[in-house]
Amino acid sequence: MKTISVKVKRTGCKKTEIISEDEFVNLNVKGKPENGEANLEIIKFFSKKYKCSTKIVRGLKSKTKILVLQ
Known part of the structure; x- marks a missing residue:
């Protein structure tokens, strides 16, 4: 089990992508922050990238x- 700290920089972008990695993984997100759309996009992005189940715990x-990768 691995944890990742993510900081969302922009939403409503053309694609979800990592823009930098330091203390936090800074991320541009395709989805909008309405009805959990951006959160689902983040979960799909990290699940596909690391090929494991991903859950937002905070x-x-x-x-x-804060994400947990299992």
Whole structure:
């Protein structure tokens, strides 16, 4: 089990992508922050990138999130 700290920089972008990695993984997200759309996009992005299940454990309504990769 691995945890990742993510900071969402922009939403509503053309694609979801990592823009930098330092203390946090800074991310531009395709989805909008309405009805959990951006959160689902983040989960899909990291699940595909690391080929494992991903869950947001903190920050569902915040730009700073903590993800668990299993």
